[in-house]
Amino acid sequence: MISKKVVLRFPEEIADKPLVSDICKKFELTFNIMRANIFPRKEGILTLEISGEENSFNSGIQYLKDNSVSISFVEESINRDESSCYHCGFCVAVCPTEALIITDRKTMRVDLFKDRCIACGYCVNVCPVKAMSLPDEF
Ligand code: SF4
Ligand code: SF4
Structure with missing residues (x-):
């Protein structure tokens, strides 16, 4: 399956x-x-x-x-530019599926779990450094 x-x-x-x-x-x-x-x-x-x-x-x-x-x-379409992301957490607040979550409370590291993403684009809109991206056709 x-x-x-x-x-x-x-x-x-x-x-x-x-x-x-x-x-x-x-x-x-x-x-x-x-x-x-x-x-x-x-x-x-x-x-x-x-x-x-x-x-x-x-x-x-x-x-x-x-x-x-x-x-x-x-x-295969959602992407995060790891070199730009500074783990501010803005995307965590808007992601409806917990595809973006804080995985380390000490460092406030944010990780992306692509298998949970539904391509809503909310993170793309809020990321201050444009680290999150989806192809134009989305
Ligand atoms: S909003 Fe952008 S910079 Fe902030 S944690 Fe998310 S991907 Fe990283
Ligand atoms: S596109 Fe939507 S579901 Fe996917 S990571 Fe961004 S906010 Fe979460």
Whole structure:
């Protein structure tokens, strides 16, 4: 079994197609919705955690790609510039998933746990030195 968080971007032409429910039925996958931005008669952006057997997961992702859905994996996309971060903790206060937490109370060190990130971008907006980043398409 694998479980990955992905950002799916549906262009306007396919925004009304039930592609996510298709992959669940066809490939026996399950999903949790982490974020959804649907713009009527425009594109839709969904952040999901998709789970299932590895082969089924890969087939489901390929099915979405074949249907013109653009896909980004959250864990590979969130990044922190370690040389810029000075562990101020501002990002910890806004991160909704505890992907950014203080791991050492003495030094107030802040660590990033990419597997918990949902690509909300809050940390990117508050970081005073722009250490946190997500690709533009997010
Ligand atoms: S807000 Fe920026 S500088 Fe401060 S702890 Fe977070 S990543 Fe580091
Ligand atoms: S984008 Fe930043 S604030 Fe949002 S979940 Fe990921 S690490 Fe936390």
